[in-house]
Amino acid sequence: MGRPPKVQQTLMTMPAEAPARDIARIPLSPDFGWRWAASLIASVAMVFVLAYAVGLAVFVGVGVWGINVPFVWGFDLTNYVWWIGLANGCSLFAAILVLRRHSLRTAINRFAEGLALFAVVCAGVFPIIHLGRPWLFYWMFPYPAEFQVWPQFRSPLTWDFWAIITHLMVTTMLWYVGLIPDLATLRDRARSVAAKRVFAVFALGWRSSIRHWAFHQRAYRLVAIAVIPLVLVIQSTIAFEFAVTLVPDWHETRLPLHFIVSGLESGLALILFAAAALRTSLRLERYIDDEDMDLIGKLLLANALVSAYVYAGEIGVALFADDFAQTAALNRMLGDYASLYWGTIALSVIVPQVLWLRNVRLNDGLSLLVGLAVTAGIWLDRLSLVVAGIQRDYLPSMWRTYSPTAPEWYLFLGSIGLIAALFLLFVRYLPVISMSETRHDEHLESRS
């Protein structure tokens, strides 16, 4: 028997009118219960699996994967595209909430920004090891090299390089700028000197001055403004990586739209999943209330309907396409990998339809499952596109099949462990709900 999770007890016995301060009790509590520790151990174990898989790819080579011409992208790019879509979806959603000053932002923003950041970290692993010689990745950077050549800027791969670096920096800034006042609160409330010092350094000496607040709000909104075009361009850029090739099924102008819509949908699904998980595990119902869950559920449903439209449009485009493109698209829908395509439709378009029911939107367990189903559905979509999309290209001699090897699965599962570990640490040591925004909201509500 482990010790009982103390945080949950203290939070459950909180008086109903307690202000935002109980959020700070979560990061400052000395003990977090065995469930958190067990989850962290499990996810760190998966991070070791990731390290092993990355080590294999680096020291043995990408030959350990099941990739071969024409399937040169396989699992690594599938996962990359999936993670970056999750990150972009979360970032876009968080940035829009900041700019709209929507009441949802108090509940969602902090962990949506965190999830975006962690998803970018996971995404960043794949293109680097995909290079085959990952230690030479800096060749993508324009530096005055010995051999006097520059990167080829007409290639989407260089756009991608900038996209990941920028995404990492801008998402970190969005997250961190929002965190500064809350870090100051933690500094002021921490009991142990060590914790106080750490929070003090990261709070940069924030002293809640009205002047600081004024500049802080401006900067926060400006970083959010930077995020919006950024995520749309990044999702499109990733779509261009497919679209600029001559592969019949990929050479399509509709791909950027497809990537933006499905990326945002997966991001919303991840947020729904995390919100339901936080509500059940940390008893945060007061902050992520029923109205918030209702709204995220509705947004996900609306996005699933837009996805349905995009998938329908895809079928229409395929039917009017030339012979090669039509064969390739129909092969993706009906060929060897048809199960991936129909799995996508089932999980990311049909399953979210249960969100029409209010009871489902308000049920944490079901919301959790729907969120998981949609993220899995979008993963199948990426796999279907990367693998089944290239199966019928112009050279019939290359028409074969692809299946991932164990090291590729390790990479995929390991990256899930990585995001889980980062998220668990974040939940433990930082406020998952923005305390300053919550206080501000309570103030405004008491006004009206």
Add this chain to the structure above:
Amino acid sequence: MSRNDYGIIGEFETADQLIAATRAARDTGYRRIEAFAPFPLLNVSRDLGCRTVIVPVIAATAAVVGGAITYFSEYWMNGIDYPLNVGGRPLNSWPAFIPATIIVSAIWLATAAFVTMLVKCRLPRLNHPVFVVPDFERASEDRFFLSVLAEDPAYEPRDVTALLEKHGAVAITRVELTG
């Protein structure tokens, strides 16, 4: 006023008291006022004459400059310094140079906004005289503070104390400059 006097700070229980006290202090003629609250208060920052428009101006300028640097360095590298002729495409292939231009200008925009915020707030600064004020840690939680600084030409400790008291300050502290 002694040489190492920082100012006088009063602690309030509600935002309304802080708003009223700030307005009164401003109307009395104090110019070097600092207010502290656990969340942004737009009225107070307006009363303090806090102009933040410089942040978006600098950020927008940085975005344009950064975008231009990105675009022209792409053009210079692929078109002039080491011309790359790929299938006869123009050396200034602007459509292909645009994605990185937009993406990189977002770094400039966000970084400029963040750095301008730090510079204008004079952060990071881990030590500050107000941190020794008793109860000041509640400024990041549920209390409101107003201080009139000693460098204010109209500064007179007794008047400031009276003003803070009149608006319902629960504690008034004289703050000394430290270190």
